[in-house]
Amino acid sequence: EKCLTDELGIEAALAMHTARSRNDQIVTDMRLWMRARVLTLAQGSLELLRALTTVAHLHLDSVMAGYTHHQHATISTFGHHLAAYAEAIRRVVQRLHFWYETFNYSPLGCVTGFSTTFPIDRFLTAELLGFYGPEPNSIDPIASRWEPEADLAQILAILLGHLSSMAQTLILFSTQEFHVLTLHPRFCSGSSIMPQKVNPDALEVMKAKAAEVTSRLQALLTLGRANLTGYNREQQWTKYLIMETCLESLPAVSIMARIVAHSCRPLQVNPALQRLVGIDTARLAAMASTGFAGATELLEQLVARTGIEFRRLKRVVEHAVALSLQAGEPDCVTPAALAAAMQVEGLEVTVEAATVRRLQEPATILATKQVHGGPGQQALRTELAQLETFTHVQQQAWDTRRLTLQAAWERCCQGR
The missing domain is CATH 1.10.40.30 (Fumarase/aspartase (C-terminal domain))
Incomplete structure (x- = not known):
């Protein structure tokens, strides 16, 4: 207000804070910020889903042993494993959908948490910001300034948990002992001393990010408990925690999508690299x-x-x-x-x-394993078709959300 008034001479700036509080403005800002991150995360998750289902089709009959306790269990396929990862990512997309539907409501106009005597139109401001409508109770979004953050952090923790399991499996497959996977070098690094090393750094870092996200989730959940109903200053730290969580972990899903697309296809010579990259299906079958x-x-x-x-x-x-x-x-x-x-x-x-x-x-x-959800070709084709339908429907839903937000932004710009 002081900057606009003193430096630009905009006297109307002195009225900016009418029917507003730092409380509802920050909560609204964080809803907008998290909503944008959720849109990005959903798109990345859908890209990973597409990569997993596409590559799984190439491994319908890539025989491998399933593992329990790191020991041979029964016969499966690599395509069956990729489909399992896809199911986990499908649930992440569903959780993101529920997050959006639950929290895409505007806290603006809640003021300190106890409303205002000014006759403001909260429905209009909600519409202009692309929300479904205003939050129905003015206290709740202020007092619960940790729940949307913790909910999103939980989704990220679950996602990174699945990605870390995928990462560990691929790391193990890339060892000389297994010698099943040859990673694309763009996802690896060398050694400061050992000339032969091709270290799966991207996958190892993904495991570290999973631990980091889990610790921040615990902090968010702890910040949200045993507070007097209303605003409390410790809630400010939820902003730092969720922003750090998102910025540190969001790239992981797109990186894994590229690893699957470039390194998990059947072993073949990469024309650009003039070297073999991918899954050695013959080695997998021999191990099985x-x-x-x-x-x-x-x-x-x-x-x-x-x-x-x-x-x-x-x-x-x-x-x-x-x-x-x-x-x-x-x-x-x-x-x-x-x-x-x-x-x-x-x-x-x-x-x-x-x-x-x-x-x-x-x-x-494999010819006799045709039970729903199993590794038999027909069962696996059915599962992959369902995953592809889900991906298509979800892509349309998220595209519609983006278009709605774009229309809201354009309406705001018209009022300038």
């Missing part, structure tokens, strides 16, 4: 044929074919695994071991040797 990854499916098929109780046949296959290892076979149950285990259990069941081997083959297993 080790460590008794087909033992569970062998058990399931034996139950289905014989009608014998699951628990009894599980004991049989467990014994057969042990006998196979004793015989020097570290990868799959041998017909001889299965026959011996059946005899120990007192079961007169004969399974042809070729059938025992075939039931443990990844191709056979």
Whole structure:
């Protein structure tokens, strides 16, 4: 006000603060700022969704072992894993939708939190700022100046949690021990001393950002508790926390989208780099044929074919695994071991040797895994189609929000 009056001679500036308080203006500013970040985050998440579903289509039959406890579990595909990541990002987009629908209401006109005697039109100012309408209670947005921030920080913490899990998986796959993934060099760095190093720095930093976001979320939640209803000065720190959280973490989703698009396709020579980049599907398949990854499916098929109780046949296959290892076979149950285990259990069941081997083959297993949500090709195609439809619908919804905000801004400009 002083600047406008003294330096520009605008006497009307002295009326600027009529029916306004720092309280409602800052809360309104933060709603506007967070809304813009949510729009950016939603677009980045949709880009990641598109990258995941696009690349997943290329890996419908890229056989790999699923892991539990960092050990071989059962047969899956790399496309199935990418679809799992896509489902997690889908939920993030849904949370962003709910955040927008919950908090796109204007606090302007709440003043200190207890309204004003001036006959202001809060519906008009809400419309001009692109809000759905004014907040219905003047105390609530002032006293709750931490909830929209904490809600957004929670979404970011969940998002970064998923991205950090993706990052750790890709880091592990890029090690010499796994040797499954060759990252594009733009996402890596060298060493100050070791000439051979290609360090997955972008992925490692993503894990650090996840820890950072979680700590700020905890601070936001703590700031919001046990306050006298109304404005309290400690609420000012919610602004710093959410701004730092957004600025530090927002780039991660777009970076991961580029990593998926450039480094997670089947292994091929990158023309610009003249080197191999991507997922070595042959190596993945070879790894899936080790460590008794087909033992569970062998058990399931034996139950289905014989009608014998699951628990009894599980004991049989467990014994057969042990006998196979004793015989020097570290990868799959041998017909001889299965026959011996059946005899120990007192079961007169004969399974042809070729059938025992075939039931443990990844191709056979995937052909029978057609349950909804599974790695079978048809089931996975259905899931990816649903994800693509979701992405399309959400893109239209977020585009509509941007157009609405642009129209509101243009109306404001007309009044200048």
